[in-house]
Amino acid sequence: MKISEFLIDKDKSLKDALRVINNNGQGLCFVVENFKLLGIITDGDIRRYLLKATKFGPKVSEIMNKNFIYFHVETEASKIRQSLKGKIKFIPLVDDDFKIVDIANLQKTHRIPILEPVLEGNEMRYMQECIETNWISSQGRFVKDFENLFSKLHCNLPAVSVSNGTNALHLSLKTFEIGEGDEVIVPNITFAACSNAVIHSGAEPVFCEIDIDTWCISPIEAEKLITDKTKAIMIVHLYGQVADLDAFRNLAKKYKILIIEDCAEAIGSEYKGKPVGTFGDVATFSFFGNKTISTGEGGMILFKEREKAEKSKILRDHGMHPEKKYWHEFVGYNYRLTNIQAAIGFAQLERFQEIIERKITIYSWYKLFLKDVSGIAKLPQELELSRHSNWLFTLLLEEYLDKKTVMKSLLKKGIESREVFYPLNLMPPYKNYKCSKNTSNSQNISNNGISLPSSVNLSRDDIFYICSSIKKLLDEF
Ligand SMILES: Cc1ncc(COP(=O)(O)O)c(C=O)c1O
Structure with a gap:
């Protein structure tokens, strides 16, 4: 339109x-x-x-x-x-x-929203099936179908669906019995759900400086924070960017700690030819409305060990014994995904390759059109042998530019943009936890980073319009 x-x-x-x-x-x-x-x-x-x-x-x-x-x-x-x-x-x-x-209009309030789901496959048909068959709760064929297809796309690791990405993190921590007295190293730049899940588990987050190139947690800085209490490192593949997984696997081996991969923003990204989420002891995903694969609200966990996946399923369902109904093995949770959500997710996964390829094409258009634009300090940098699935295309502006003014001017042209997260260590609920001594990279990306529209349905013309608007705008500063 x-x-x-x-x-x-x-x-x-x-x-x-x-x-x-x-x-x-x-x-x-x-x-x-x-x-x-x-x-x-x-x-x-x-x-x-x-x-x-x-x-x-x-x-x-x-x-x-x-x-x-x-x-x-x-x-x-x-x-x-x-x-x-x-x-x-x-x-x-x-x-x-x-x-x-x-x-x-009702579908779209702004000309180019920052991110919107595209539900153009079998989503409606499968949802209708849930309603027609009365399977609207967490039982029903789509929950299994969604988990199985997700697993197939991730090296056949056991997949456990949950109600959202935050609960995926919390359930992972509880499955590994991480709690009081433990520390979990978390990147200082990420969505607060990461630290909230750790705090709700009873453990303490330790905020780690990010890498200057990948904007993901830095392995060098993480090693400095490891203590006897460290149980896990939470690696967040920020915006679809892949963290230095080999370096973290070496750390995990050396210090006998767990790797939790938070892939909420990175479904479809790869490292050395394998999907992210298949490197850690456990990996979590989010299917919130703005995510690459969306079920409205929803999440998934991948486990390296089947035994842990089975335990997490019990915890997900109130801690109830899987065969002996109303007999409880643990103090559990209700973190189940509904059949309706899974139906949407399954339809989305049917188009997985197409969606990821499109996101990567959008990434390449941005890189092409924004090459050598004055006022842009940095475009996303990829680690060698990794594939960036471009959940949200993010760049750093030069420090002399006022980010808020740039964002406001873009909105006047009908282009939504988004700020990078605030460093976690600066916000009231988190400022008393341990943190890397130097957080200048976090501060830099938070001060100067903006994200641009990255929905799957954007055309080359849309990206060209966004980039030429930015170029014109930055030239005027
Ligand atoms: C890195 C990261 N982790 C966790 C979450 C939490 O996922 P959810 O919103 O599904 O609870 C998000 C969500 O936006 C996220 O970006």
């Missing part, structure tokens, strides 16, 4: 307006003068006018509605959504000069 398909110049005729409406198929168009929004006209307005008409051939500006709903392009998506109801299916978004820059 292009904006141009909805626009008509104020001096055009009603017949021209009908042509525009007929072509866009949405029953309305917006009247403009040099992109400045003047009014709205629907096919109903034209019909009503013609039925009463005494003169023919007026300009659209003579019969358009001047009272209509619009929002400034920087308005929060949730506020726009509240107005998209009843007959209001499209809302124009304008810039400071009242020029139309975007058209919001």
